[in-house]
Amino acid sequence: MSLNTATLTITPEILALIAELDEFKGAWRALGTLAPERLSALRRVATIESIGSSTRIEGSRLTDSEVADLLGRLEIKKFDTRDEQEVAGYAEAMETIFAHADAIELTENHIRQLHCDLLRYSAKDERHRGEYKTTHNHVSAFDAEGREIGVVFETATPFETPRRMAELVSWTRDALEENALHPILIAALFTVVFLEIHPFQDGNGRLSRVLTTLLLLRSGYAYVPFSSLESVIEQSKEGYYLALRATQTTIRKDAPDWQPWVVYFLRALQKQKQRLEAKIQRERILIESLPDLSVQILELAKAHGHLSIGQLLHLTGANRNTIKKHLRMLVKDHHLVQHGKGKGTWYGRG
Known part of the structure; x- marks a missing residue:
């Protein structure tokens, strides 16, 4: 498949939005003045928001505080409700992306594996994890009692899906390689094409957001895990x-x-970036108030990696x-983080 991108008009707004995102992408490296503990806290909050929002978009009812509580006991590996199962699967898929994005190329095999991870704990999805759909899954509207009242959007047929997914992945890889x-x-x-195909029986919306994050990370937008696009x-x-x-x-x-879709997508990325900027600014104000x-x-800890009280006495001239x-x-x-106790105590940035 060769997507007809000739009909995409690169308007001044689109150019301005892309330039704004790229400027922040370049500036992100300069934000290393933030303590690693602070960055970790930002990422944890963003992860909770992303998991909560992405699953709620698809019908989950868990709040962010309930998501945070669930993440604290993921090692249990047993979740009673479908909402909990979906949250646990999404959390593990996102952590895989955050930790290994550089090694996860966009391939059909990797997409299938991420779908398996996403539905790992969903008992009712066991039969079709990692497998393209075998029955129609048109997007429908439902009434308050959950009865289908009409088809909103017709997705690709099960017969079309393997071919169209192969073509979409091929086009995306070629476009990225050729800077098209x-x-x-x-x-x-x-x-948008992935969601139009709707290749799996369930989990397509959540998986699309995982894959969006993967593509952004692989394209160098390293700040993405610290602010929730899903929110x-x-x-x-x-x-x-x-x-x-x-x-x-x-x-x-x-x-x-x-x-x-392109304008909505770029504006959403802009909002994601603006939220992170606001959080970073609050952190800077906190630093400036020290x-x-x-x-x-803090500057000495950053330069030396770790410091003892004895070293700080020598370097600062202040009293013990x-x-x-x-x-x-x-x-x-x-x-800072304290390591050890007594005479062997030292302090570092994380």
Whole structure:
């Protein structure tokens, strides 16, 4: 399949949005002044939001606090409700992406494996984990009692699905390798076509968001795990579905209308970036409010890797009790981590 991208008009708004995202992508490396503990906290909050939002978009009822509680006991590997099963599977799939994105190329085998991971704990999905659909799964509307009242959108047939997935993956890999489009636009088109195919019996929405994250990470947008795109989508769910349908109904025509979805996708990425910027700014204000000696200790810890109280006495010229007081506060506020006890104690950035 060769997607007809000639009908995608690169408007001034699209150019401006891409430039804004790329500027932040480049600036992200300079944010290493944040303590690793602070970055870890940002990522944990974003992960909880992403898991909660992505599963709620598909009908889960778990709140973010309930998701956080569940993540604290993932080692149990036993989940009673479908909501819990979906949250546990999504959490493991996302952690796989965060940890190994560089090694996970976009292939059909990897997509199937991620689908298996996503539904690992879903007992009712055991038969079709990692397998393309064998029956129609059109997107339908339901009434308050859960009765289907009509088909909203017709997806690819089970017969068409293997061919169309092979073509979509091939087009995406070629487009990325040849720089045929900006990688964010390639991710946008992959996502909307993937959802139009709806290749699996269940889990397509959640898997599309996992794959979006994978494509962004592999294209160098390393900040993505620290701010939840799924949360942005959940809070603009009506616009999300309107943009999807506006583009999806044209994909099989000679002149697809990519504009509605691409603009929505870029604006969602912009919102994700803006939320992270706001969080980083709050962290910077917190750092700037620290006493001069605390800031000096943080800078020395960053430069040396780890420091003992004896080293800090020599490097700062401050007295022992003052240094201990500042270290206690820095550890308490997660700017530094204390290692060991007694004479062997040392402090580092994480």
